[in-house]
Amino acid sequence: xxxxxAEYRQRREAFMAKMGNGTAIFRSxxxxxxxxxxxxxxxxxxxFYYLTGFNEPEAVAVLAPHHEEHRYxxxxxxxxxDKETWTGYRVGVEQAKAEFGADEVYPINExxxxxxxxLKNSDRILYHLGQEDSFNQRILRHWQRQMRLYQxxxxxxxxxxxxxxxxxxxxQVKSAKEIELMRKAANIAAIAHNRAMAYAxxxxxxxxxxxxxxxxxxxxxxxxxxxxxxxxxxxxACILHYIENTRQLQEGDLLLIDAGCSYQYYNSDITxxxxxxxxxxxxxxxxxxxxxxAQLKAIEEVKPDNPYNEFHDIAVCVLVQGLLDLGLLQGDLxxxxxxxxxxxxxxxxxxxxxxLDVHDAGAYQHGEDNWRNFQPGHVVTVEPxxxxxxxxxxxxxxxxxxxxxxxxxxxxxxxxxxxxxxxEVLTQDVPK
Numbered sequence: 001x002x003x004x005x006a007e008y009r010q011r012r013e014a015f016m017a018k019m020g021n022g023t024a025i026f027r028s029x030x031x032x033x034x035x036x037x038x039x040x041x042x043x044x045x046x047x048f049y050y051l052t053g054f055n056e057p058e059a060v061a062v063l064a065p066h067h068e069e070h071r072y073x074x075x076x077x078x079x080x081x082d083k084e085t086w087t088g089y090r091v092g093v094e095q096a097k098a099e100f101g102a103d104e105v106y107p108i109n110e111x112x113x114x115x116x117x118x119l120k121n122s123d124r125i126l127y128h129l130g131q132e133d134s135f136n137q138r139i140l141r142h143w144q145r146q147m148r149l150y151q152x153x154x155x156x157x158x159x160x161x162x163x164x165x166x167x168x169x170x171x172q173v174k175s176a177k178e179i180e181l182m183r184k185a186a187n188i189a190a191i192a193h194n195r196a197m198a199y200a201x202x203x204x205x206x207x208x209x210x211x212x213x214x215x216x217x218x219x220x221x222x223x224x225x226x227x228x229x230x231x232x233x234x235x236x237a238c239i240l241h242y243i244e245n246t247r248q249l250q251e252g253d254l255l256l257i258d259a260g261c262s263y264q265y266y267n268s269d270i271t272x273x274x275x276x277x278x279x280x281x282x283x284x285x286x287x288x289x290x291x292x293x294a295q296l297k298a299i300e301e302v303k304p305d306n307p308y309n310e311f312h313d314i315a316v317c318v319l320v321q322g323l324l325d326l327g328l329l330q331g332d333l334x335x336x337x338x339x340x341x342x343x344x345x346x347x348x349x350x351x352x353x354x355x356l357d358v359h360d361a362g363a364y365q366h367g368e369d370n371w372r373n374f375q376p377g378h379v380v381t382v383e384p385x386x387x388x389x390x391x392x393x394x395x396x397x398x399x400x401x402x403x404x405x406x407x408x409x410x411x412x413x414x415x416x417x418x419x420x421x422x423x424e425v426l427t428q429d430v431p432k
Contacts, residue, residue, distance in 0.1 A: 001184060002264060003177050005101050008053045011170065012072055015051065016065040018166050023066075023122035023157065025115075025139060026051060028059040030132050046356040047128070047163070049265060050171055054100050056090060058108050064118040070103040073118060078107045112138075119146050119157055126163040164361070172353060172362035173377035178266060179417060182355070182379060183426055185222065185263035186415055189270050190429035192216035193257060196231075197431070200255050200276050206231040206245040209257065217261045226260035226267035227358050237273065237409025238389040240348065249276045254284055256409055260358065267358050269381050270427045271413035283404050287386050290322030291410045292432060294384040298350055302380060302416045302423045307371040308364050312350040315384040319346050323386070330399055341395035345388060351381040354415055378418040379426070385411030 015024070029045040044055050052061050054074065062073040079092035097105040106114050119125065125143055129136050139160075146156040174182065192213040199212045210231045217224055232242040233249045237256035249255060253276045260269040273288065275281075280288060294315040301311035320342045323329040328345070329336055336342055353360035360379075365371045374380075387409045392401050415426040 001180060003053060003181075005053070005099075007175060007177060008051065009101050012051055012063060014170060015163075015167055016063055016071065019063070019065065019126055019163070021066050021122055022124045022126045022161065023119050024061075024063040024126040024163055026061040026063075026128075026163075027130060027132065027135055028054070028057050031057050044265070045130075046171075046265070046361065047167060050167070050356060052100060054091075054096070060108065060111055062115065062118050064122065066121050067118055070118065072102050073114075074100060074102040074105045075108045075111045075114075076105060112142075115142055116145070119143075120149075120153070121155065122157045123155075124159040124161050125157045126161050126166070128162050128164055165363075168361035168363070171355060171360065173375065174355060174379055174417075175377070178355070179377070179379075181264050181266040182268065182415070182417075185226070185261045185266050185268040186270075186426040187429065188217060188220040188222045188263060189259065189261040189268040190427055191220055192259065192261065193270055193272055193430045196257055196259075197272070197274060200249060200274075202249050202251045202253070202276055204249050204276075206233055206236075206247050206249065209249075209255070210245045210259075213257070213259045220261075222261040222263045223265070224262055226262040226269060230256065230258035230271075232256045232258075232409065233276065235390050235407040235409075237411075238387040238407065239409075240387070251277050252281065253277070254280075254408065254410065256411055258411065258413065265356055267354060267356070268415055268427065269354055269358055269383075269413060270415070270430055271383055271385075271411045272430055272432060273410045273412060284408055284410075286322075286326060287388070287405075287408050287410050290319060290326075291384055291386055291412050293322070294318035295382055295412045295414070295432075298382050298384060299414065299416055299423065299425065302374060302382065302418060304375055304418060304420065304422075305373050307373055308380075309371045311380075311382060315350040315382075316342065316346070319384060319386060326405075327399070328388075328401060328405060331397070339395075341398055344392050344394055344398075345386050346384070347387070348385070350384050351416075354379045354381055374418045376418050376420045380416055380418070381413055382416050383411055383413030385409070387411075 026048045032040040034040050058077045060075040076096045077090050093105045150156045196209050196213050210229050228243045231245045233253045233255045236242045255276050256273045258271040298311040298315040388405050390406045417424045
């Protein structure tokens with residue numbers, strides 16, 4: 001179950017068809033240092049991986065559709081037995097050309113020597129200025145050299161352009177194979193969440209529940225977690241990105257688990273909230289039912305040609321009306337929404353794109369109030385919530401929150417695929 005060479009080639013061809021007479025340069029992800037000389041596990045840059053499928057550091061991909069012979073070029077680490085003994089086997093120059101469909105492959109230390117011939121006939125460089133400043137400066141120096149030659153030759157790249165506005169809309173629409181991988185990531189995460197629900201009980205620590213989840217990710221064939229798992233009990237559920245996971249679960253707690261699996265770099269993202277003692281209190285149940293209704297109604301709005309913002313707007317309406325019914329908000333629903341007086345209870349959007357990145361690539365709108373419409377192949381999370389922080393400060397003119405409501409945090413999240421006829425909830429195997 002993986003993306004084959006033909007699909008990577010189709011992606012490159014589609015991208016080159018859109019980029020005109022430019023030369024695109026993509027850099028692999030750098031190795032990140034955990035402490036001193038210990039490195040984190042390598043995770044490839046998503047744009048680089050989307051176009052190449054090549055999964056090693058210290059690599060560069062060049063796309064030059066105007067070049068007569070080499071439209072797709074890779075620069076990779078050569079085979080070196082001494083270094084591979086320490087850091088692992090490499091594909092190498094010769095095998096990279098055979099396996100990854102490049103027209104030409106060079107050792108990475110020859111980048112400065114060969115890159116100019118792929119720039120000189122282009123009209124611009126497509127390159128994303130990333131976090132590796134030394135490499136950014138390297139590309140800028142190549143551009144400056146080409147600009148100095150422009151007066152003599154009357155040709156060459158006269159601008160640098162970010163490739164993201166061209167590439168990321170492609171990444172947003174998932175192929176059949178990508179959907180298959182995301183469905184697998186969702187299935188593994190569902191198994192993990194169900195295992196966590198069965199394991200969690202008063203006296204267990206949050207980190208023990210986390211261990212059950214992430215153990216399951218690996219046992220079931222995933223790469224690991226898609227993001228640091230959130231296992232938040234009691235008041236911790238009101239912290240959106242809580243990751244300490246150190247508290248002991250207590251009788252009467254709600255437990256909010258936000259955890260997703262990465263499978264061949266494609267990700268899932270699931271949140272469930274449940275009572276560790278097996279039964280909600282009256283206040284917990286009231287909040288949970290509002291969030292559940294908001295989520296179900298929001299999912300209904302995920303369908304072809306619907307503007308992206310509609311599922312958020314309907315979720316906000318349901319949440320605000322529910323809080324009004326409970327007396328936790330007061331006033332006119334439309335005014336509360338317009339003035340955002342609900343934000344002490346609900347301070348984030350209702351979802352995000354999902355794919356190779358957890359918060360996946362691609363714009364949500366083009367200009368003010370011009371939201372992108374859903375289309376088949378989009379995958380989005382739907383995750384409304386209500387968070388009543390113990391120290392909540394109501395908006396101006398709103399009532400104080402009674403003590404019995406404080407410390408309740410509920411979020412429910414599913415991954416939803418837009419289909420030709422509506423949608424498919426990829427994470428439906430986890431109860432809610």
